[in-house]
Every structure is written in structure tokens, then in C-alpha cells.
Amino acid sequence: MTVPVLTIDGPSGAGKGTVSRAVARRLDWHYLDSGSIYRALALAVLQEGVALDDVASICRIGGVMKLEFECGEELTVMLDGRDVSRQLTTEITGNAASIIAAYPEVRQVLLKKQKAFQQLPGLVADGRDMGSVVFPDARFKVYLTAGSAERALRRYKQLIEKGNDANLIQITREIEERDLRDSRRAVAPLTIPQDALYIDSSDLDIEQVIARVMNLVC
Numbered sequence: 001m002t003v004p005v006l007t008i009d010g011p012s013g014a015g016k017g018t019v020s021r022a023v024a025r026r027l028d029w030h031y032l033d034s035g036s037i038y039r040a041l042a043l044a045v046l047q048e049g050v051a052l053d054d055v056a057s058i059c060r061i062g063g064v065m066k067l068e069f070e071c072g073e074e075l076t077v078m079l080d081g082r083d084v085s086r087q088l089t090t091e092i093t094g095n096a097a098s099i100i101a102a103y104p105e106v107r108q109v110l111l112k113k114q115k116a117f118q119q120l121p122g123l124v125a126d127g128r129d130m131g132s133v134v135f136p137d138a139r140f141k142v143y144l145t146a147g148s149a150e151r152a153l154r155r156y157k158q159l160i161e162k163g164n165d166a167n168l169i170q171i172t173r174e175i176e177e178r179d180l181r182d183s184r185r186a187v188a189p190l191t192i193p194q195d196a197l198y199i200d201s202s203d204l205d206i207e208q209v210i211a212r213v214m215n216l217v218c
Ligand code: DC
Pocket: 012, 013, 034, 035, 036, 038, 039, 094, 097, 098, 101, 102, 126, 127, 128, 129, 130, 178, 182
């Protein structure tokens, strides 16, 4: 029996995480936050003092790092036995993740880890290339986006709520830079899968977005 997959792709800060977790909970499906896998590797690389262009070392670290996920209201991520959930949300980690994600060798190392999440009764997979590369045969595909100013504001509020420092102008600039890097890279760039439901959440609240996604699946 094929395990059903719902992919939710889109740029940073579009609300994919919140929507994907809520939908996974309602369907009682597994949840893959692929961004957190890239972020965890970036964090491990930064902590080991490895340069962000040392692809061989990054791949080595990616091959041996041990990740565990616990999906409650928020996602808890354990890297080599330590809870790194908070460190993963910082802009430094996010930017480093976007840089290392551009290397095809790195993407290849992380591909298997992501595919392993496809387990019964189903999977909600959130990322950039879930519907195009990792799960091209997914039964349901969504592309979720919002304007960059709106996404920057949401990220800013999220960081402040979690007690991190944040600067809105800097976040807006970083989000725009990251969008460019994620959509211009040669391998698995951020694209809208042809068969995806396109949702612009700029003027929608989270419940409206969740309802549209649930409509697609149920
Ligand atoms: O979704 P996020 O902001 O947590 O992702 C962090 C970075 O990881 C993002 O800038 C690009 C990369 N990424 C990716 O290349 N492919 C994915 N499927 C998910 C994230």
C-alpha cells in the first residue's frame, strides 16, 4: 500500500510549519520539517567550526549526525542527544542552512533521511522541494507563499515571542536574500510544482489556510 503524502512547499516564513503541524495533527499523520534537517546540519557545522564551503566536511557531518524529532504543539529537535530546538530558529542558523542547502552533495546526503519519514498512516512534508524532488509522486501538493514584507513581520514576531533578539529591517533583507538563493540554486530550487494547489496567505489567517489544505485532502 502506498503511504499517502501531502507536500507543503514555499519560501521561508509563509506559515508552512504552523499549517503543516496543524494538518498533520488533524489527520493523525507523521510530520517532516525538512528545513529543520538542513538547519540542524548547519548548526552542527557551525559548532564544529567547519567553513560553509567545505562541502566534504559538511557531508561527513551530515552522514553521522543523529537526529530525533518529537512533534507536539511545537517541534522538538534533538541533535546527537541534545535539544537544539531553540538554536535552530535563529537567523544565523537559517542563513547557514540556506547556504549549505545549495550544494548537491549535501542534498544527496539528506535525501534518505527525509524519505524515511514516509510511514503509515501518512506524511505531511514541509519544505522547498518536497513535491518536486523528495516526494514527486505525492498524492497531495500545496505551494504556500506570502509577500516578503508579511513573511518578515511574521518571522520577527515569532523570534520576539521566543525571546530572541530581532531586527525587522535586517530580517526583511535576509528573507529576500534567502528567497533568491533558494530559488536560483542549480539543484532542487524552490519551484511551484505543476500539480500543486497555490495558496497566497498574505491576507488569510492561519485557520483559513488550514481549511483550504484540509479541503484538498478530505
Ligand atoms: O524552511 P526553513 O526556513 O527552516 O529552511 C531553512 C533553509 O533550508 C532554507 O533557506 C533552504 C533550506 N531548505 C532546503 O533547501 N530544502 C528544504 N526542503 C527545506 C529547507
